[in-house]
Amino acid sequence: MDTQTGITATAPAGKIPQPSEPHLPDDQWGHRAWELLQKLRSRAPLIQCITNVVSMDLMANLLLAAGASPAMLSSIYEISDFTPGVDALCINIGTLSEDGLASMRAAAAVAVKAGRPWVLDPVAVSASDFRMEACLGLLELRPAVIRGNASEILGLAAARRIRNSKGVDSSHQSFDAVEAAKSLSRSIGAIVAVSGAVDYITDGHMVVGAFNGVSMLQKITATGCAVTALIAAFISVEPLRALEATACALSIFGVAAELGMEMASGPASLRMHLIDCLDGLNEDLLVSRMNVYRVS
Amino acid sequence: MDTQTGITATAPAGKIPQPSEPHLPDDQWGHRAWELLQKLRSRAPLIQCITNVVSMDLMANLLLAAGASPAMLSSIYEISDFTPGVDALCINIGTLSEDGLASMRAAAAVAVKAGRPWVLDPVAVSASDFRMEACLGLLELRPAVIRGNASEILGLAAARRIRNSKGVDSSHQSFDAVEAAKSLSRSIGAIVAVSGAVDYITDGHMVVGAFNGVSMLQKITATGCAVTALIAAFISVEPLRALEATACALSIFGVAAELGMEMASGPASLRMHLIDCLDGLNEDLLVSRMNVYRVS
């Protein structure tokens, strides 16, 4: 226990068996996404973000445009007072520091204890041992969702096998990010989302593909970080169906980007228009655009 | 005294009696605001901002658009060299840390000693004991202006009564934010501004209402923080009439938002257009739009 803050960062007692969610028929995703967005807009959930400095502006504005209420508090001295009252927590290690990591661990522990879901964005997890160890430690604190790009998910899955397994997975020397995501998902008991041209979301059993989005998003800093916060907002209003909530968050972001792209002349105007389009998104546009289905 | 920095963070010797400012006739506010904006543009005052990370970009760009010169220095090691030369100081506790708080206390003390006004933005002051204690301590260091939303001002006023009073105010269990603002203003000797659909500004005696602005501002992160910095810029050119300067800053921001809203299609484009509109604001637009008057 940290005697200054009174927070005990206990690890949960082992792996959580994660039952597969019921299968949503492919033609229902648009209506489901609209339903969740409506819930989000009416409840305005409070989403605490302990995140990298680069992403804060975009993340806060994207959450506001979706209807959530962002809070960027991250001091270790505030977590025991503040975090029990949030609706979800987003942790992002982009500009990781020692102090930041202590806050992340404390906040994740408090959130889990208070029954609030939290999501992890393992930015550039393979860039240093410090970062990888930080992430592996955070994985023990029961994230509801992990979202990364293919190399982050592959890196995390590989490091976890090396550190934890006594050989059961060690024969799988190579597999693509989706298989790594499924394995990671089962091992942690969390939804894992792999972002890319297509986003894949898995609960360790089924895999859903989210096909919306535009390639120019890669030219805007922190879009990945921001969408992770959006996932936190969506699972806060639908915690028991986290796979659906995650896929809906990713898709809605992708649809907003597609709509924004129609007005954009480059990455900076796309950044602006996608926020405006998310704010103004209506049912017809969302349902007609959304392209999500189960892939395995 | 902090032996490393040579800065003594002494509290002032008790409450400052704040005489009520002369009453500006309601039809004079537009011309007064234009006069102050002209002063600001010609003097380009140096405004030091020790502020939360989320707000820095918008705050700096808003100050530049108004004609001020922003400086985001916040290291404790620089305050004794740098702060005596600034024209005003803006302190915002949005992403408060221990180090940040030490810098805030040191900078406020130096500013007061050097005869420079400083303003306080008590962001989410009730979110934690750490934050509330930090704010109550900063209030002892003579801010010229405090700007917050209704719940922040109510929280601050209530906490101050609990901590300080021997019962003189304790019978007032409920009162709206304007009464809390008046009480806080008299107790601190500072102008207090309560932001909302209407902004109320008081010197503890009279209350002025500023009616410009648009509701979509709530969907843009850090607009409140940024307008507090704008207040710092305005009081730096009119320190002896801080109520007028505060009301003019709030109104000019509101007018820029209204003008920006005419071109905006959502919160992100509003953020852009309001900065452009503040930069290009002229006398006719300002005077014809501005809507400020004494309400009590």
Place this chain on the structure above:
Amino acid sequence: MDTQTGITATAPAGKIPQPSEPHLPDDQWGHRAWELLQKLRSRAPLIQCITNVVSMDLMANLLLAAGASPAMLSSIYEISDFTPGVDALCINIGTLSEDGLASMRAAAAVAVKAGRPWVLDPVAVSASDFRMEACLGLLELRPAVIRGNASEILGLAAARRIRNSKGVDSSHQSFDAVEAAKSLSRSIGAIVAVSGAVDYITDGHMVVGAFNGVSMLQKITATGCAVTALIAAFISVEPLRALEATACALSIFGVAAELGMEMASGPASLRMHLIDCLDGLNEDLLVSRMNVYRVS
């Protein structure tokens, strides 16, 4: 040696004689700049930025628009793992802290040892003794390029003369920033760029003027910081001709600003349009617009 990180921040063994680069004919700059931009876009160099908080968003987005890959990692614990693999490093002291300075020193030392160029942006170097001492120390760690405004370069050159010289330069009490830049360049063995209405770039022998840009850039925070990161990206693809790479980076930024200005209605829309224009810049526009030539 820092025993925690294993990084030795050794100063190089004295001044580096910097031979003058070959003279590029004035009519070749446009084609040269296009060539370098093409290289940048195809190689997507990884640029680590240890920079002030205000600049991060613009800096990362500008690097992305140019075709580079930004990384904002700055923890002291990650430098020995991460920095050897970057293509260039950008160090900016805008919001300097003790921890930040330790990271900057470690990263610069690692970059030099790994043969990677690094650039220094001495923001507001004269604002405090802490800042000036930090910069003077960093100068010992062999930056490839220093970019500042006139007062920053003058301040740095003057402080260096006071600290280092036994009088050889002390008779030069006044000289303009270009002469200071030349002197600083020869003394450090680095390219020095002085930004302003015209940007001057020198290797200590010849001086090149870059004449593109618009005055409204001064109303956007962190444009100077961002262009320094752009210089880092350009020298990473042309390290042996750092003067040319620096002048091309400054000019391309200036051309993007000119093109953006044609669509802008103020500083916030200029900020957006210049990023879009940099992203979409083509050869004809660049060559026809670019205005660079040797001035001495």
